[in-house]
Amino acid sequence: MSKETARLYHVYDPMCAWCWGYKPTWLQLESALKDKLEIVYLVGGLAPDSDIPMPMEMRSQIASYWNKIESLLGTQFNHEFWTSNTPRRSTYPACRAMLSARLQGAEKQMLTAIQHAYYLQARNPSDVSTLIELAREIELNVEQFERDLGSAEINQALMQELRFARSIGGNSFPSLFVVKGESVSELPINYQDAEVTLNQIDHVLGKI
Structure with a gap:
């Protein structure tokens, strides 16, 4: 292996329910890898800016994803979000909040704050006012x-x-990618077993 640094890119969106479901396994993975390679967070930009209320059909669809993730992974969700807010299909504000917090060395703290606000406290991170409240709280x-x-x-x-x-x-x-030089290797997401992904990363690093 050359001396060039290998990086693990973690592509996420702060308002992605599957990212919330993956979080416990991701934290295990991150802890195991922190001394092995550079870990870089990248926001994904799931949904652009919008002031339009989410159509009922889309609300039902996303709520069904929450139910599925809850059933498959045991992830906790506060379903009151759907009745106590006016949901919008807009995650760019939350993504900008991540980059703004990154400037203050607090990207991970802001990610946790947004996820807890959205999924556990039924608060709306599409609203700038919520994001500013969270900045104050952290x-x-x-x-x-x-x-x-x-x-x-x-x-x-x-x-x-x-x-x-x-x-x-x-x-x-x-999404997860091991990148070294020109080599880009995507890793399948195992939502429940960090050890599987650790073995895959070792295998990839052994080849590049």
Whole structure:
């Protein structure tokens, strides 16, 4: 193996229910790999900006995904979200919040805050007001966060990150890729067994 650093890219969206379902296994994986290779988070941009209320058919479809994930993985969801909010198919604001928090070294804290707000507390991360509340709750510099969140620079950074994620094959979430030099290897997502993925990563690293 050359001295060039191998990276594990974790492509996620903070409002992706399957990413929430994967989180316990991902955290095991991340803990086991933190000294082995560089781990890089990439936001996925599941749904662009929209002020249009989500159609009832789409609400029912996404709610059914929650039920499926709950049944398959035992993931906890607060289904009151669907009756206590006006859902919109819009995750770009939450993705910008991730990049804004990253500037303050708090991307992972913000991810957890958004997921808990959305899936456990029935709060809507499509709303900028919710994102600012979460920044306050995790003790970010709120003025800086709010300024960054609405900035052209953060929006440009989001577009660049989405393009890069797509360029390596990150079109669904969660996705995992081992990248070293020109070599890009996608890993199948095992939602319940981190050991399977660890073995796959060892195999990939042994070949590049």
